[in-house]
Each structure stands twice: as C-alpha cells, then as structure tokens.
Amino acid sequence: MTSTDDQRNGATGATVDDSAKALRHAMSGLSGPEATGWTGTVRPAGTPGQGAKVLILGAGVAGLTAAYELSMLGYRVTVLEAQERVGGRNRTARRGDEFYELDDHGTVTRTHTCAFDDGLYLNLGPGRIPYHHRRVLKYCRDFGVDLEPYVMETTANRVRPPDAEVTWPNRRVANDTRGHLAAKLAETLLSMDAFTGELRDLLRVFGALDTNGKYRGSTRSGYLDRPGIEEWPEPAPPLSFEDLVNSGFWKARFYQPVDYLWQATMFQPVGGMDHIVRALAREAARAGARIVLGAEVREIEIDRGGRGTTVTYRKGDDEFCADARHCVSNIPIPVLRTVGLTRFSHPFEQALDLVQFEKTCKVGWQANRRFWEGDLGGLDDTEGIYGGISWTGHNITQMWYPSNDYFSDKGTLTGAYNFGGAADTLGKMAPDKRLGLAREGAVQLHREFEDRKLVPDEQGVSIAWHKVPYQLGGWAAWQPHEEAHKKAYRQLLQPEGTDAFFVTGDQISPLPGWQEGAMMSAHYVTQQILGIMPLTAPEEVAVPDSVALTQGLY
C-alpha cells in the first residue's frame, strides 16, 4: 500500500503496512504528551471500492463524512436521510426554519417557526470546534469553510452561583478564588517557615499575593473605579472567601473552560455551523454519492450470508427497497431501536437497548441591540461582553454571547443550554413557557431581558433535542465504569453479519456530542469496510465519560 495525496480534495494519505496492529497505532496517532489528535484517514491509493454498493443511513456529520470518504474510494454510495435537510444535530436556525417535536402521544408536531431577522442565525447543535479536533478543522480547510474564533470565556462574563442570589463578573470569581487559595497555602507555608525562595515567588505571582503572602485583591479582578488621568484605579475589593465558598459557584460549571475540550483557541464557521454539513454534502455528491432526503428507514435486513443488507424505507407515501454490500447506520441509537431489524445478533440488540441518549435543550434569543457589548461612549458604559458564557444555577444553566459580528446592531444569544433534569423540565414545556422560564434566568444575568421589545418573545426559539424526531437526544450517555456499557460499546464497534452493517456517529466514539467524534467514527468504519481495520474490536475498550466530555469535570 502506498501513500496517496489527492490535491483535489486535500486528503493526505499515509504509508501504512497491512497489519492491524500498525493500523491501530496509526489510527491512534503518534505517542507522547505533545500528541493532540491526528486528522487523516488512512486512505489507500486508487479506488478499492470497485463500485461496491454502500447504503448510509442518516446524513449527520458521520454519515456525510463516510459518504464522502467511501465515494472517494470508489464505492457507490447512497445516503438515506429521513429529514428534509442534511446535518442531523448540526443545525443552525435562521428565519423561516420550522421546528418539530414529538408531542406526549409521540406525534410529530410543528412547534414554532424561527422569526429571526434576515441575516441572523444561531447554532442549536454543536457550536464550537477545539483546536485539537483536527479532522473537523481539516475538512473545513479543505472544503473552504471559513472559520473564526469562538470565544469560550471572557472575564466580563457573569456568574450566578447556585447557592447565592448574586451576579458576579467572571474575573472576580476566578481571580479572587485563586488569590484566596494561594493565600491559604502561603499561610500554612509561613507557619512551617516554608514561604521562601522560588516557591514563595511563584505563589505570589500565581495568586497576586502581597509580600506577606496575603491576598488583598488585585486588578486581575478589575477596578473599583474607572481609571482617570489623575488617579490610577484601586483593584475591585476582593469577594470574601466565605462568600465564594458558600455560593457554590464552581457547581455551575465555572471551570468548564479550563478543560482541554474548551481551551482557547476554539473556532466556529463564519455564518453558521451548518456550513460544515453543507460542504460535506456538496463534496460527497461531487464524489458521486447520492443523498435522498425524506427517506425514513423502516426495516433493515441482513442477508443470510451476512455479506449484504436490504433496507426498506418510506419516502412520501411510497415504500422502497434498497440493497447494498455494506450498510452504515448513522441513525441515533434510540431511533434505530424503533426500526425493524432482521437477522441482527442478540448482543447487538442488547447493546442498542442499553444506550440512552442525554436530554438537552437550547433556547435562542434575538436581541435588537447588543446591550451586553456595552453602550460605547455612554456614561453607563460599564460592560463589554464579547462572546463567552455566563454560568448560572438557574434552569437555563448557561447563556452564550455571540462570537460573531461584534459591534453590529443586533445579535442572537443562546439563552439556555441545559442537561438532565433541567432539560427534562424545560423540554416538557410548550415553547412559549420555555421562553418564559428562560427569560427569568436571563433577567438574573441581565436586567435588559425584562424589555420584551429589546428581546422579543416572538423571535425566541427553543429545541428539546430529546423530543426531536429522528434525533431523540443530544448524545449517547456513556458511563465509563459500567461493565454493561463496556460490553455495549465494544459490541457496537463491530459490524453485524460478517461485514454487512456498521454503526457510526459520535454515539460510538470517544467524543460523544462532538463532530470530531462523528468524523473519527466515520473514518474507523471506512477502514473496517476497506478491510484494513479489524472487524473485531479489542477485548478491552475504553468507554467515554459523556458527562465530563460534554459538560466538564464537575
């Protein structure tokens, strides 16, 4: 096998030998603490697919990635997508977009229509790309998707702790906590005569301590007063350690941005996250893939020999059959459970039954003035929040400020992004009630939300992903320490039949909820189909910690 470098699509090949071990090594990339993720598919030269038919079920990120890669390899690819749009959870709301959810009886119901002004948009699914998610970045570069920084945290963001009725700026919470903790350590070191030398020097700079190891506040937390020509401002007086500890601020995910997945520099596509799936769909089609929208899969049957599948799907009022040498399912597992499966193994069906998807909601607002960016030049110009997230103990959990079109007139905000019980509560409400609850949480962060002309109800949107048809949740809720989860994760890595049916998506990747996970899985399945990645998973596989990977360590 030799390397290939297809300039047209920008793929970078790599020389590999045939052994699974070497391939596994290549898949997982080079070793060493500096290694941060390798983006390439290991793509052999030529068109080994030789026209073999592949059916891909679901045009989410993984489905489209597999469609593109397999088409480039000479497979004859058809993608069946139940919805009238590609992208799955990669969804950007714009004016006129309609929202559908399942009602209490399981009936698909149109809940509302997006009424943002033309030109405004909001990402309702994935909203950011870490700098080490190399596959996503590479496809964006290769396919001409322009990226701009996504600001995860600015020190002007606000914190509304779960256990205190206060709203603090991020910079005070972060730096006063740091200062107090450093001072506590300095105090104990002093009592041991160990507050000396380099350690003392480090601790002083780390915590902004005075020469005696005390924390008396710091301009890191901002100013008490605005600077003037004649007076250098005093540091904001420190929040007391007691108040900070009692507030429980860290339980509201305050330290999430410290985790590797959310560290700077993050990116977002200019103009909306769905530019990624549009580009993938365009390039897959250009490579020969056929994408059929509105095609709802009803039954999947594995051939008796285990070397092919037949898929029955409904499109409009008609039912169709399609067969293929390989079938790759990007259908979310809770949805796949509802599809008729024939000649699938018992362990596989058990695995499907085990995997639950997380409940998660988002709320979106249009604001007719970007008040959070401050009133430049006004006497009350005390704020300038440019991107980032305010965290709150309220049901809404977090508020995202736009990282695009700074200093323009209007903007959109993510007014809620919650999980678990909070998402269950919010999701049960009708859209107007959701906006009511979200506004209540927003007012605690910004009193401007009281003004319904500034932030109109009519232009609010909401989505409860666990109620969205063909989605039924945010991501697979893997629990790394459960034996049953290990068994299920391993099972789903392996095809059904001999090599007839594969599951793909972030749902079966180490990055649940992340587009990088979806692409990683698509590459994995592609290589299984090529026969260069073993069809049998290793005895020991690691199951991702879905909560930590989507919401941080707390």
Next chain:
Amino acid sequence: MTSTDDQRNGATGATVDDSAKALRHAMSGLSGPEATGWTGTVRPAGTPGQGAKVLILGAGVAGLTAAYELSMLGYRVTVLEAQERVGGRNRTARRGDEFYELDDHGTVTRTHTCAFDDGLYLNLGPGRIPYHHRRVLKYCRDFGVDLEPYVMETTANRVRPPDAEVTWPNRRVANDTRGHLAAKLAETLLSMDAFTGELRDLLRVFGALDTNGKYRGSTRSGYLDRPGIEEWPEPAPPLSFEDLVNSGFWKARFYQPVDYLWQATMFQPVGGMDHIVRALAREAARAGARIVLGAEVREIEIDRGGRGTTVTYRKGDDEFCADARHCVSNIPIPVLRTVGLTRFSHPFEQALDLVQFEKTCKVGWQANRRFWEGDLGGLDDTEGIYGGISWTGHNITQMWYPSNDYFSDKGTLTGAYNFGGAADTLGKMAPDKRLGLAREGAVQLHREFEDRKLVPDEQGVSIAWHKVPYQLGGWAAWQPHEEAHKKAYRQLLQPEGTDAFFVTGDQISPLPGWQEGAMMSAHYVTQQILGIMPLTAPEEVAVPDSVALTQGLY
C-alpha cells in the same frame, strides 16, 4: 451646558455641570466594582472653539484624537508631524516600508526595508485592544474600523522557562502548577482534618484533584496519546512540581495574560493596527484639521502673556513659524527635550528632564508556511497554535503568533518583543545580527526556524523603538513610588503659560504604552482647553506603574 448627540460622528455627549468636581467625577466615570472605563468625551453643545487656533505637535494617537475632538468643537486645528506618515508608534509594517534608526553618532540612517509578501503585515507598535479600553473601541466602531479577536493565549502556546532547557506547552505548565498547588493546600487541610465539605469540593474542581486530594495529572494538560475509537487517552503525565518550580517559568511573564489588561476578549483591527490612525486622521481632516507631514518642530515659544504660542518648524529645507492660541504637544518627552523651549517654567523643564522612555524592540518574521498551525491531516500533525504568545527566558522574551488569516498559507510572527536590558542588547545590534539572535530564540521554541527558506532572513524586520527618530522609546517609564515622579507627573498634567501649552499622549496617562491612555489624555487636554476641566491638577495624583502596565505583575 446641555447634552449633544452628533449622529454623524457617533459621539455621545453628556450633561455635566460646570463645577470641576462634578467634571472630575464624570471623567473618572461611575463608581463601583463593575465600572470598567468610560469612553466618552464630555463634549458640550455647539462649537465653543469659535475658530480659535490650535497647533498640535505630533500626529500620534493622542495628537490625532485631540485634532479630531478640537476640530469638532470649532477650533481651527493644524497638526505638525515630523515624519512622512501619521501614527507615531502605531505602526504596521508592510512591503516596501523603510526603517530608520539613529546610529551611534545620532545620525538618522535607513536600516532596512520591509520585504514581506504583498498582503502580509505586522503591527510593530500597539498590537491589541482590551475589551475595557472603551475609547479605542468606540472610535473604531464610529469610524468603521473592523475589529477581530486578538488571541492573547492559547493553551497550545509554548513556554521556555528561564532556568531550564525545556519547552513545555502552556496547558501543562498552567494546569500542572495549579494542580500541584491545590494538592499542597489539600495536604495541609487534610493534616488539620479540614479537607471537607464545600472547600474540599471547590479545591478538587479547582485543581483537578482526586478524591484523596492528590494531583495525578489531568486532561486539562492535554493527552499522553491521541484519542482513538477504542481507547480514551490518558492525561499527559504531570510535570513534577520540582521541575516546575526550578524552571522559574513564571519569571518569563507566563501569568501576564491573567492581568486585566490582557484578559479575553481582546481585539485587533482587521488588516493592521494602523487602520485606527488612518481613520482618526481621515476624520480629523474631515472635521477641518490640517495635517502637515514632514514638519519637524525646532522651537516653541510661549507668548509673554502666557495665552499663546509660536512654533518654529522645519519642512524640507525651509523654516516656518506658526502661532496659535493653544498648543498641544504629542511629542514624546525625550524628543521634546531636544526642542528649543522659550518661557517654559523651570518645574516643567525639570519634569521633562526626569521622564525616561523604556527601551523596547520588536522583530518580525515572514513564514512561508504557517507551520505552528500544524500539518492538518499529516501523521505528524501534533500542533495547532492559533494566536497567542510563547514565553521564553531568551532575549526575544516572547513570540506572537498571528490572530488573523488562520489556516491560510503564509503568515507573519512577532519574533521578539523585549524590554530593558534585553532590548538594549538587541537594539545595539545591526538588523541582520538582531535577526540572528532572534532566530536562535525562535529555534528553541520551534525547530522549523532552522529552515531559512521557510523563514527567510531577507523578509525579517526589526525595530528598536528607543533608536527611532522622533520616538526615542516605547513609553514613559513611570515609577509610582518615586516622589520625583509624582511631582513630574503632576507638573505635566498642567499647561505652561496660562493655558498656552499642553502635553498629551499615553506618556501622561494612567496607561503608558496603550492607545487608550493616549485617547484618555487627549480628552483630558481637550477639556482643559474648553475650560471645563481645571488647569491645575490635584495635589495628589497617582503615577502609573509602567512595568506592570506593559509587562504584567511579575
């Protein structure tokens, strides 16, 4: 006095009463820990200038700001600028730009010419705008200067500590230090049976400690290995606390980004910082100001009555005289010292003599591939540095990665930005020797700098600001605890004559080295000229700490 709101130029007026006290209050803005800087000039209605002549010496940021504001107020403004360009230290290097410095004999000498490819640029003076520098942001918005985020820190940045021959990623230094310090505190709390309750919970999340309060590494520091489908990566093994402490990493300004002045979200103008001074010059001219380039001020004489000045300047081979009711000098103090001054007070001349400007150098590189952004899709794709700064104990002090045009082919880097002794050493060298030394420091951070085709010497630039004619330094080196500095700072806030001659610039502001300081000073002087700000400074004025304000707390 009533408020005015001039839509055309976007200025926001404010109602003030005439008393100096109220004005002072308004100048310093509203009180309270949330106050973060007020941008507006207090501009009275109408055109109180009534055609009175104002001469502004120097078209730096403060000079241009004063020119704009005074012109808008009805003054007849002429700006005399010694150089053939506006902007002063606000300078962006582009192809064909020529660099001049004073040689050992004080003779102006052309040192080199910028040979960047067309379309590439690098800011050699100010390079970033904090979110709380509201004046700069306001002028940018009002004058249509597009801004984009300046990334101060990414966790992929590198650290080359002063006392160890290693290069570490930012994320490991930051998070391992934090974890070790938290564990040290947890240890002492444990010994007091105080590692309990909310404090324990906070400390665990703060430091990524295990349930026993130990720090065993964290994915905050990145991965040991790349993630694969079957294996969730181990955290990078923690750097030992001893290694971290012995390295002295914090002395290389590692914690500078924690200071308020460098906190996210920072901005930069799209296309180069000089878009700000171009816009200011354009709008000043539009408001009626006349800007004379190549006009070197030789003598300044205050009229006998103290109510006007006469300025003698040379342009080409000729000498000219100009007189004005008020003269505003934006000339850097070390340069003003060389100008003939007549009927200036002794305390004023003493103050001029006292103020020293900081030595500072920058080096710029063109790289023909953005290798620091990684080799997307390659097997050795281990890096993705998008913006931010790598810190080093080497003479170069820091390396800036571009926060613009990510994922494009070529790029420019700030290959040195140093101060004091390091700047003295570097500045004494000829440009080619500077590049040699800078390359040595760069290679320690990135071995790719060994490749002179990738980063050609011919396309490197350097500037020693303390040797640049009409500049003679980076910023006023104020020392807040020196009585003589307090006296001088106060003196320079007050006009000479009765109200004939004013000093402006970041040099006489609480923000030395920052454009916001320059604008703040221009507003202050404007209001002194208007008679709504007292001409006499308060007895007690605060002198800025120039080192902390330009280089952080260490």
